[in-house]
Amino acid sequence: MKAALFCTSRYIGDAPQGVWPVPSQYCNPEIAEQSMAVTMEQFRLADVFGFDWVTVAEHHFSSLSLTPNPMIFAGALSQVVKRAKIAVLGPSLPTLNPVRVAEEFAMLDAMTGGRLIAGFMRGTPNEYVTYNFNPSESRARFAEAMEIIRRAWTEPQPFGWQGRYYQYRSISIWPQPAQQPHPPIYMSGSSPEAGELAAEHHIGLGFAFTTIAQATKASAYYQAQCREQGWEPTPDDIIYRVGFHVAETDEEAFDDMSKAPQRISLTTSNASINKAMAETAYYGRDEAQVTRTATRTLQDRIESGQLLVGSPETIVRQIERIRKEIGAGILDCPLAAQLGDKTLRSIELFGTRVLPRIREL
Amino acid sequence: MANETLGSDTVLWLGEKRAALRDLIAAKFRVIDKAPASDERFGLIAGSDAAAAALALALERPEAATALVLIGPRLIDGGGRVRDEALVARLGGLKLPLLTIFGTKDQAAPPEAGRHYRERLANCNVVFVYDAGAAMADERPEAVAELAIDFLGRGDTFLVRQTSDLLYR
Numbered sequence: 380m381k382a383a384l385f386c387t388s389r390y391i392g393d394a395p396q397g398v399w400p401v402p403s404q405y406c407n408p409e410i411a412e413q414s415m416a417v418t419m420e421q422f423r424l425a426d427v428f429g430f431d432w433v434t435v436a437e438h439h440f441s442s443l444s445l446t447p448n449p450m451i452f453a454g455a456l457s458q459v460v461k462r463a464k465i466a467v468l469g470p471s472l473p474t475l476n477p478v479r480v481a482e483e484f485a486m487l488d489a490m491t492g493g494r495l496i497a498g499f500m501r502g503t504p505n506e507y508v509t510y511n512f513n514p515s516e517s518r519a520r521f522a523e524a525m526e527i528i529r530r531a532w533t534e535p536q537p538f539g540w541q542g543r544y545y546q547y548r549s550i551s552i553w554p555q556p557a558q559q560p561h562p563p564i565y566m567s568g569s570s571p572e573a574g575e576l577a578a579e580h581h582i583g584l585g586f587a588f589t590t591i592a593q594a595t596k597a598s599a600y601y602q603a604q605c606r607e608q609g610w611e612p613t614p615d616d617i618i619y620r621v622g623f624h625v626a627e628t629d630e631e632a633f634d635d636m637s638k639a640p641q642r643i644s645l646t647t648s649n650a651s652i653n654k655a656m657a658e659t660a661y662y663g664r665d666e667a668q669v670t671r672t673a674t675r676t677l678q679d680r681i682e683s684g685q686l687l688v689g690s691p692e693t694i695v696r697q698i699e700r701i702r703k704e705i706g707a708g709i710l711d712c713p714l715a716a717q718l719g720d721k722t723l724r725s726i727e728l729f730g731t732r733v734l735p736r737i738r739e740l
Numbered sequence: 741m742a743n744e745t746l747g748s749d750t751v752l753w754l755g756e757k758r759a760a761l762r763d764l765i766a767a768k769f770r771v772i773d774k775a776p777a778s779d780e781r782f783g784l785i786a787g788s789d790a791a792a793a794a795l796a797l798a799l800e801r802p803e804a805a806t807a808l809v810l811i812g813p814r815l816i817d818g819g820g821r822v823r824d825e826a827l828v829a830r831l832g833g834l835k836l837p838l839l840t841i842f843g844t845k846d847q848a849a850p851p852e853a854g855r856h857y858r859e860r861l862a863n864c865n866v867v868f869v870y871d872a873g874a875a876m877a878d879e880r881p882e883a884v885a886e887l888a889i890d891f892l893g894r895g896d897t898f899l900v901r902q903t904s905d906l907l908y909r
Binding site for chain 2: 523526530534535536537538539540541542543545548549
């Protein structure tokens with residue numbers, strides 16, 4: 380198996396919890412700068428300790444994430460992370476200009492000598508407020524934007540695009556991606572619609588902030604859809620995102636987590652958005668979305684596979700379950716908590732004592 | 741009329757005309773089926789197999805044809821193989837603005853063919869109509885019509901958008 384360190388670059392100062400958008404008056408620019416420096420150092424360590432990828436993502440208007448444009452952070456990472464692949468998982472495709480996304484991804488691939496992993500995301504529900512898009516059109520916009528990007532990466536001559544949601548008279552991007560015909564592509568989603576689209580377009584699929592049981596079901600559906608489309612996905616086509624905190628012993632890891640700041644949920648922090656999203660087709664046939672985002676205790680989250688917490692030995696056992704049940708070959712691991720030196724030690728323990736033992740899974 | 745810039749309100753349309761697309765084009769231009777014998781100028785539209793005849797006419801009457809729109813042309817396939825070498829060899833002499841339109845799901849005139857037209861004709865504009873197949877004129881008539889009307893009216897300057905994004909005054 381492979382593993383990625385995922386950091387949202389959480390603001391390390393005080394900020395209101397359980398609201399979205401978080402009022403920007405609480406953002407101290409100096410602490411924001413420090414927060415991003417902490418993230419950069421954590422990614423640098425991940426590279427040193429053998430993580431296969433480092434992952435950044437797009438989120439807006441929240442202290443959870445200081446990377447509303449993950450491309451910018453990935454650009455900076457390209458100069459710091461020398462070995463690991465840089466995964467942008469990713470831009471919220473339906474709310475962005477797809478030609479710009481194609482250009483920025485291609486730039487990153489060129490700047491990293493072909494180490495880019497390109498994620499196409501639909502974004503959390505709140506992202507549709509951010510740039511004022513109708514979430515009920517998100518799937519259609521996503522599918523069209525994805526096709527524009529692939530064309531922009533592969534067409535050798537200028538072309539125009541007469542779409543349903545996008546119109547361009549001439550596209551011919553420079554630079555082209557270093558990886559030919561294009562970087563590895565993943566999309567995210569536990570719904571049947573996501574599995575079908577990923578299978579149809581022959582791309583990988585990631586399951587984020589879900590449970591092992593739900594991801595196992597979604598993964599089986601995706602794999603069946605791939606076979607229907609005439610191709611066989613490998614474990615490297617399946618990503619499972621799961622937070623982690625490793626310490627020398629289980630007791631220490633649990634004790635650390637009990638002191639960790641409260642988990643921030645973008646999806647459930649605004650009741651009006653939740654209510655409005657329920658009235659759109661945003662979730663499609665994803666029946667598990669309500670339970671997936673429900674608040675759970677630490678123990679519940681560990682048992683259901685939403686968190687890896689414990690000693691290296693305990694974590695390896697948890698990962699074996701993920702590999703066996705979901706069939707995922709790539710773990711995308713957010714930091715379960717920002718605990719200063721303990722978090723740096725957690726990254727080191729994962730890299731030095733967990734990663735070597737999951738390589739052959 | 742939309743095409744005052746190019747000096748003609750007449751469009752000669754060769755080949756099959758699907759009603760949905762034809763009605764949209766006819767709302768902007770006078771559509772005719774045969775080339776006028778006089779010196780009258782005209783824009784040209786041709787679909788699939790009629791592309792060869794349209795290109796030949798544009799070569800024969802450069803003073804009359806103002807702009808040419810080819811919808812799903814089948815003169816060159818997705819692998820770059822040419823159906824009519826003699827005609828394609830003459831296309832370097834084509835002076836009028838040329839737009840080729842390909843549906844992203846068209847198997848007979850696949851979007852991959854577009855690059856080969858462009859390689860042979862540097863001034864050839866290529867546009868992909870998303871989620872459209874060989875029946876592009878029926879599947880996405882408004883999308884095809886907007887392109888064709890804009891191009892017949894403005895030629896190569898259709899590259900620059902003129903519609904407004906203003907929400908409110």
